[in-house]
Amino acid sequence: MRKGLIVQKYGGSSVANVERIQIVAKRVVAYRKKGYDLVVVVSALGDTTDELIELADKINAHPPEREMDMLLSTGEQISVALLAMAIDKLKFKAISFTGSQVGIITDTRHTRARIVKIGADKIRQALKAGKIVIVAGFQGMTPDQDITTLGRGGSDLTAVALAKELSADECEIYTDVEGIYTTDPRIEPKAKKLEEITYDEMLEMASLGAQVMQARSIEVAKKFDVPIHVRSSFSEKPGTMIIKEAKKMEDVVISGVTLNKNEIKITVCDVPDHPGAAAGIFKELSGGGVNVDMIVQNVSHTRKTDISFTVPRADVSKAKRITRRASSKIGAGEVIVDEDVARISVVGVGMKSHPGVAAKMFDTLAKEKINIEMISTSDISISCIIKKKPAESAVRSLHEKFGLGK
Ligand code: ADP
Ligand code: ASP
Ligand code: MG
Numbered sequence: 001m002r003k004g005l006i007v008q009k010y011g012g013s014s015v016a017n018v019e020r021i022q023i024v025a026k027r028v029v030a031y032r033k034k035g036y037d038l039v040v041v042v043s044a045l046g047d048t049t050d051e052l053i054e055l056a057d058k059i060n061a062h063p064p065e066r067e068m069d070m071l072l073s074t075g076e077q078i079s080v081a082l083l084a085m086a087i088d089k090l091k092f093k094a095i096s097f098t099g100s101q102v103g104i105i106t107d108t109r110h111t112r113a114r115i116v117k118i119g120a121d122k123i124r125q126a127l128k129a130g131k132i133v134i135v136a137g138f139q140g141m142t143p144d145q146d147i148t149t150l151g152r153g154g155s156d157l158t159a160v161a162l163a164k165e166l167s168a169d170e171c172e173i174y175t176d177v178e179g180i181y182t183t184d185p186r187i188e189p190k191a192k193k194l195e196e197i198t199y200d201e202m203l204e205m206a207s208l209g210a211q212v213m214q215a216r217s218i219e220v221a222k223k224f225d226v227p228i229h230v231r232s233s234f235s236e237k238p239g240t241m242i243i244k245e246a247k248k249m250e251d252v253v254i255s256g257v258t259l260n261k262n263e264i265k266i267t268v269c270d271v272p273d274h275p276g277a278a279a280g281i282f283k284e285l286s287g288g289g290v291n292v293d294m295i296v297q298n299v300s301h302t303r304k305t306d307i308s309f310t311v312p313r314a315d316v317s318k319a320k321r322i323t324r325r326a327s328s329k330i331g332a333g334e335v336i337v338d339e340d341v342a343r344i345s346v347v348g349v350g351m352k353s354h355p356g357v358a359a360k361m362f363d364t365l366a367k368e369k370i371n372i373e374m375i376s377t378s379d380i381s382i383s384c385i386i387k388k389k390p391a392e393s394a395v396r397s398l399h400e401k402f403g404l405g406k
Contacts, residue, residue: 003034003035003036004036004037004169004170005037005038005039005127005166005167005168005169006031006036006037006039006168006169006170006171006172007038007040007041007159007162007163007166007168007170007171007172008028008031008038008039008040008041008159008172008174009040009041009042009043009137009155009156009158009159009171009173009174010024010040010041010042010083010174010233011043011155011174011175011176011233012043012044012045012046012047012048012049013046013175013176014043014174014175014233014234015042015043015045015046015079015083016045016046017045017046020233021045021079021082021083021086022086023233023234024042024083024086024233025083025089025090026090027174027233028040028083028087028094028132029087029090029092029132032132037127038132038133039123039127039133039134039135039162039166039168040083040132040133040134040135041134041135041136041137041155041158041159041162042076042079042080042083042134042135042136042137042155043075043076043079043137043138043155044075044076044078044079044138045075045078045079045082048075048078049072049138049152052071052072052074052075053072055071065110065111066110066146068110068111068149069110069111069113069139069146069148070147072111072138072139072149073099073136073138073139073147073149076099076136076137076138076139076155077098079136080096080097080098080134080135080136081096083096083134084096084134087132087134092132093129093130093131093132094131094132094133094134095126095131095132095133095134096134096135096136097122097123097126097133097134097135098136098139099135099136099137099138099139099141099147099158100139100140100141100145100147101122102118102119102120102122102123102135103117103118103119103120103121103122104118104141104158104161105117105118105119105142105143106141106142106148106150108142108144108146108148109148110146110148111148111149112149112150112151113142113148113149113150113151114150114216115140115150115161115220118161118162120162120165120166123135123162123166124166135158135162136158137154137155137156137158137159138150138154138155138157138158150216151214151216152214153211153213153214153217154214154216154217155214156173156214156217157214157216157217157220159171159173159217160217160218160220160221160226160228161217161220163226164220164224164226168226170227170229171221171226171227171228171229172228172231173213173228173229173230173231174231174232174233175212175230175231175232175233176232176233176234177212177232178193178231178232178235178237178239179193179194179230179232179238179239179240180193180194180197180202180205180210180212180213180230180239180240180242180256181193181194181256182194182255182256182257182399182404182405183256183257183258183259183395183399183404184210184212184258184259184395187259187392187395187396188395188396188399188405190396190400190405190406191399191404191405192404192405192406193240194240194255195240195241196240196241196242196246196247197240197241197242197243197246197255198242198243198244198245198246198349199218199221199222199242199243199244200222200349200380201246201256201347201348201349202218202242203215203218203219203222204345204347204378204380204381205255205256205258205347206218208258208260208343208345208347208381209258209259209260209261209262209343209345210256210258212230213228213230213242218242221242222244225244227241227242228241228242229241229242230242252348252350253348253350253351253354253357253402254346254348254350254351254357254402255347255348255349255350256346256347256348256404257344257345257346257347257395257398257402257404258344258345258347258395259342259344259345259391259392259395260343260344260345261313261342261388261391262312262313262314263293263294263311263312263313263341263342263343263385264311264312264316264319264337264338264339264341265308265309265310265337265338265341265373265374265385266308266309266319266320266323266335266336266337266338267306267307267336267338268281268306268307268308268326268327268332268333268334268335269306269332269333269334269335269336270304270305270306270332270333270334271297271304271305271306271307271327271330271332271333272303272304272331272332273300273302273303273304273305276330277330277332278307280326280329280330281307281323281326281327281332282295282309284322284323284325284329285311285319285322285326288318288319290315290319291311291312291315292309292311293309293310293311294308294309294310294343294374294376294383294385295307295308295309296308296309296374296375296376304333308373308374310341310343310374310385313339316337316339320335320337323335340387340388340389341373341385341387341388342386342387342388343383343384343385343386344383344384344386344391344394344395344398345381345382345384346381346382346398346402347380347381348380348381349380351380351381351382352379352380357382358375358377358382360401360402361382361384361398364394364397364398364401365384365386365394365397368393368394368397370386370387370390370394371386372384372385372386373385373386373387
């Protein structure tokens, strides 16, 4: 008798080489032997996606996004085929599919497409035939049959969306750390593994730079209440459950510290202080597809003001070009681009009812002689833009000051 359906996702480092693919195959087969149906989502081998991006850059610095998706989706096609072969070698039945083959239909936003529908008939048929189903993560297809990708880290989204669509009993995300930690364990070895974390906190941590889960996958998990188990593909230990409500002690104020080095800061000087000036800049940027994040505008005493904002590092040249053009259109001054910045943030639902978190954060940075260039807050996080160099040691200091260590 079948025990239930498990969706498992293995990240790039979990399938980085032949030996690791064989280990994954053995783990999958072990679950199969216990009587589970399995849908396995796989990322591209190791750093394949980064390597493909570099390769494209050597050919064309501004490649058409449709062609970028044609290129990047090949990474996952390699890994699903290899995993299916490894499982076959263990004498179990497996079949691999691309995203388009299993009917993952997306919108047409190439390189960051959104899933609009999942057919999944092919998956159901293969499961019925007793096969282990292996699906390429990170990819889908437009209604016009163009291949799309779901944004970096998008295999997490494939797994969560399939778990929802197939009403899976479990959704496991296998990665190279043992779960979600209070901060990146590669930056702070004293980081503590969390038994559980809420969707809201995980979403905030992911959006603020904790790459362990793709932010959009958590949005979908929250929307459809899909519990996620993040754990290591190198050990048998239980990892972290991402769930609606964590049953933790009331006095937990901060759950984690994050670092994001993927943003840069742009300042437009001498912006005329009249209605429509800011709109003149940000409308152009959004028209050009540049996602603006933190925005700070100084109070003006002189009828001119400075506006600073952050944009993704990947968009720096586009953002520079558009901002310069917009600045001259509205009669503003110089545009200064600062690439030497990082964002550090503290995250926790407890801060809603505990004052003093901001003061403690600023005080910790001051003691480290770190200058704060920008500040932004949400209900459950506080972020500061600082220089890149002291950022990792700032993470460790905040981690200690907020009592998160082991
Ligand atoms: P995968 O290839 O499995 O998708 P990723 O590299 O995308 O793995 O994510 C795992 C990495 O996320 C870890 O190696 C770790 O360095 C990093 N990370 C950042 N913040 C955290 C955190 N709070 N908890 C756990 N890992 C984190
Ligand atoms: N291979 C893709 C990436 O590196 C998708 C993923 O790993 O989730 O972003
Ligand atoms: Mg990932």
